[in-house]
Amino acid sequence: MTIDLKTVKHISKLSRISIEEEKAKKLSNDLNSIFEFIEKLNELDTSKTEPLTSIAETTLKLRKDKIGSKNIREDILKNSPDKNKDFFVVPKVVE
Amino acid sequence: MSEITNFKLCDLVDKIKKKELSSKEITEAFINRSKKSTKLNSYISDNFDDAIKRAKEFDSKPNLNKKIPGIPMAVKDLFCTKNLKTTAGSKILENFIPTYESTVTQNILDHGGIIIGKLNCDEFAMGSSNETSYYGNVQNPISENLVPGGSSGGSSSALAAKLTPATIGTDTGGSIRQPASFTGTVGLKPTYGSCSRYGIVAFASSLDQAGPMTHDVKDCALLLEVMSSYDVKDSTSVDFVRGNYLNDLSDNIKGKKIGVPREYRVDGMPKEIEKLWEKGIKIIRDNGGDVIDISLPNTNYALPAYYIVAPAEASSNLARYDGVKYGFRSRGENLIDMYEKTRSEGFGDEVKRRIMIGTYVLSSGYYDAYYLKAQKVRRLIKNDFDEAYKKVDAILTPSTPSSAFKIGEKLNDPVSMYLNDIFTVPINLAGLPAISIPAGHDKNGFPLGLQVIGKAFDEQTILNIAFSIEKNIGYKNNINDWWIK
Numbered sequence: 001m002t003i004d005l006k007t008v009k010h011i012s013k014l015s016r017i018s019i020e021e022e023k024a025k026k027l028s029n030d031l032n033s034i035f036e037f038i039e040k041l042n043e044l045d046t047s048k049t050e051p052l053t054s055i056a057e058t059t060l061k062l063r064k065d066k067i068g069s070k071n072i073r074e075d076i077l078k079n080s081p082d083k084n085k086d087f088f089v090v091p092k093v094v095e
Numbered sequence: 096m097s098e099i100t101n102f103k104l105c106d107l108v109d110k111i112k113k114k115e116l117s118s119k120e121i122t123e124a125f126i127n128r129s130k131k132s133t134k135l136n137s138y139i140s141d142n143f144d145d146a147i148k149r150a151k152e153f154d155s156k157p158n159l160n161k162k163i164p165g166i167p168m169a170v171k172d173l174f175c176t177k178n179l180k181t182t183a184g185s186k187i188l189e190n191f192i193p194t195y196e197s198t199v200t201q202n203i204l205d206h207g208g209i210i211i212g213k214l215n216c217d218e219f220a221m222g223s224s225n226e227t228s229y230y231g232n233v234q235n236p237i238s239e240n241l242v243p244g245g246s247s248g249g250s251s252s253a254l255a256a257k258l259t260p261a262t263i264g265t266d267t268g269g270s271i272r273q274p275a276s277f278t279g280t281v282g283l284k285p286t287y288g289s290c291s292r293y294g295i296v297a298f299a300s301s302l303d304q305a306g307p308m309t310h311d312v313k314d315c316a317l318l319l320e321v322m323s324s325y326d327v328k329d330s331t332s333v334d335f336v337r338g339n340y341l342n343d344l345s346d347n348i349k350g351k352k353i354g355v356p357r358e359y360r361v362d363g364m365p366k367e368i369e370k371l372w373e374k375g376i377k378i379i380r381d382n383g384g385d386v387i388d389i390s391l392p393n394t395n396y397a398l399p400a401y402y403i404v405a406p407a408e409a410s411s412n413l414a415r416y417d418g419v420k421y422g423f424r425s426r427g428e429n430l431i432d433m434y435e436k437t438r439s440e441g442f443g444d445e446v447k448r449r450i451m452i453g454t455y456v457l458s459s460g461y462y463d464a465y466y467l468k469a470q471k472v473r474r475l476i477k478n479d480f481d482e483a484y485k486k487v488d489a490i491l492t493p494s495t496p497s498s499a500f501k502i503g504e505k506l507n508d509p510v511s512m513y514l515n516d517i518f519t520v521p522i523n524l525a526g527l528p529a530i531s532i533p534a535g536h537d538k539n540g541f542p543l544g545l546q547v548i549g550k551a552f553d554e555q556t557i558l559n560i561a562f563s564i565e566k567n568i569g570y571k572n573n574i575n576d577w578w579i580k
Contacts, residue, residue: 003455015410015454016417017447018435030448030509031455037510038399041468044475051470052477054301055287055526056331063327075194079421088419091430 003031099124104166104261104314105341111157111164118157118165118209121260122150125167126211129258134578135234137243137253139172140180141212149209161207162321169259171250172213173220174200174305175294179210183296184218184228184246187416187423187441197294198326199263199305206321214262215249218443219413220270220298222246223515224505227445232502235278236574237541241499244274250308251278255574261309261318265295267302268401269495269519272531275308276494276544279533279572281315281561282308284519286551287526288333291326299408300331302401302523312532312562316340319554338555346563349383353560354487358394359518361496367537368493375491375534375545378567379560387487391479396472397521402513403456403469404524409446410453416441448509477525484550489560492518494531494544518546528554532561533570540573 003011008028012019019027073086082089099121102110110116126143146167153165175181175193182188200210217227225233225248233248235241236256243252247264251274254262264271266284275282283306290305297303307318320340326332355376360369376386418424418437425440427433442450456465483490496517505512522529528551531544545564549557 007455008451011451011455011458014458015447015450016414016431016434016438017442017450018439019447027448027451031452033510034402034448034452034513037513038402038465040399041396041403041472044393044396044472046468046471046475049471049474051467052474053470054331055477056333060330061327069195072194075192076420079191079194081418081422081424090419091427091433093430 100128100257103310112159118150118153122167131579137249138212139230146209146211164207167209167211169212171264173296184216186229198291199322217246218446220246240502244277246270247274264308265305267298269516271306272519275531277499279542283530286528289323291329291332293328297412299405312565316344348563352385352487354389354490356391359492371535389483393475400469400472401520406449406453410450473524480525490548492546494546498537498541530557530561
């Protein structure tokens with residue numbers, strides 16, 4: 001299979017990463033060589049194999065829902081590129 | 096007295112405990128050498144002033160019962176450090192100041208360590224040469240314009256150049272062991288679940304592990320003791336009894352069964368690597384170990400499976416970088432436009448490539464063909480190891496299929512870059528521990544490493560085998576400080 005320009009643009013949209021036309025072509029080449037390499041997996045018959053989703057195949061442990069850090073609102077907001085009082089600011093989403 | 100920076104971690108701990116050296120003397124020595132070594136570009140940011148202050152504080156009330164009392168250490172910039180900038184080698188985190196400390200760096204602090212700076216790495220740990228870092232290439236102290244390996248390239252460079260007595264890295268597909276091999280140092284990737292992932296900038300969560308990088312196996316055992324702990328803040332942290340790795344370190348490997356997998360003899364592997372492997376095998380035999388031929392039949396499928404699993408997890412983990420709550424933000428006409436421009440300008444090419452691979456293999460219609468298939472292959476690879484461990488206690492392989500290469504040499508060919516990790520990736524997929532130790536040099540005088548792979552949670556055995564090989568192989572790094580005028 002090949003990953004054409006149209007597919008690259010589709011993935012770019014799904015990934016929320018804008019791509020310039022020129023770069024999309026190079027990316028399409030790169031992705032094709034990577035997927036050509038990945039296609040090797042098709043040599044293996046895995047019809048009877050269970051997928052391995054995690055090495056730690058135990059049920060996840062639960063811990064008490066207890067507040068660990070307190071009064072860090074200021075510190076957290078300090079990292080925001082745009083803020084107003086206690087809020088993160090984003091471009092307008094509702095008219 | 097010889098240069099303080101020439102001492103290894105255990106020696107420095109010993110000298111502090113005997114009060115032959117103060118924390119301030121040691122910390123200043125490594126900071127001064129770091130300041131003279133900016134040409135290597137090992138650091139992204141430093142914490143020098145604060146570190147000296149902390150060293151003085153330590154000296155005024157020294158607690159010598161700690162494991163690394165008053166010892167300075169620079170760490171990979173993938174570990175979140177409270178109030179200390181953490182970039183993950185990316186522009187998108189250029190101004191990010193964590194409000195919390197990663198568990199592993201907290202363990203280092205709790206055991207008496209002092210953080211002197213944050214070390215360069217491939218962007219979000221995606222790379223094998225440190226060339227994807229937004230903060231520039233890192234020089235390998237072995238030779239000018241040679242890559243230090245990656246992704247923990249700043250760590251391996253700073254360690255080999257003696258800018259830090261020991262350091263820590265993270266390993267998702269070889270990012271500790273390959274740079275260790277490229278710089279003639281020791282690097283260990285612990286069993287998945289041994290070191291907490293809390294506060295480590297996530298790349299591929301089912302594969303990521305933090306581990307020690309040191310000058311020798313003894314130091315490695317000590318630093319692993321410091322780093323490894325059960326942590327409720329990491330849901331995949333495993334509650335097992337951690338060993339006294341340093342105290343129990345022994346070069347007695349009599350009766351140990353060590354497997355040599357035939358699938359690791361790949362085409363085009365330099366003769367020197369083959370010879371070193373033979374040398375390692377001979378050392379094991381001479382010391383009473385039993386060498387057994389084994390087969391890991393699905394080895395060749397590990398890398399393609401990895402390049403589905405790791406990008407898939409990365410695409411999900413990196414979805415959080417949207418320019419809203421922290422990090423870089425670009426201006427956009429609307430919210431979506433802002434997201435797309437922020438991520439386009441904030442991420443480098445390799446990271447974007449992997450996010451897109453991951454997004455694609457998880458997208459509707461392709462999930463079964465790629466992601467599910469890769470997870471099934473991952474099972475087969477783990478089964479290979481399970482089968483082998485019915486017969487052997489550990490496995491010996493080369494660490495990498497080649498020595499370090501020149502900066503720029505492989506940058507335009509992603510697949511050739513990925514092939515660097517052919518011997519290290521299967522171990523991450525199976526969640527096993529593995530250590531790389533320096534074993535010799537290639538024809539250019541560049542270091543080559545051997546890898547010892549262990550059973551899950553059996554770090555002691557691989558440390559012991561590595562210790563025995565280290566004692567007998569007679570490796571020495573030839574570093575002439577070319578970067579210091």
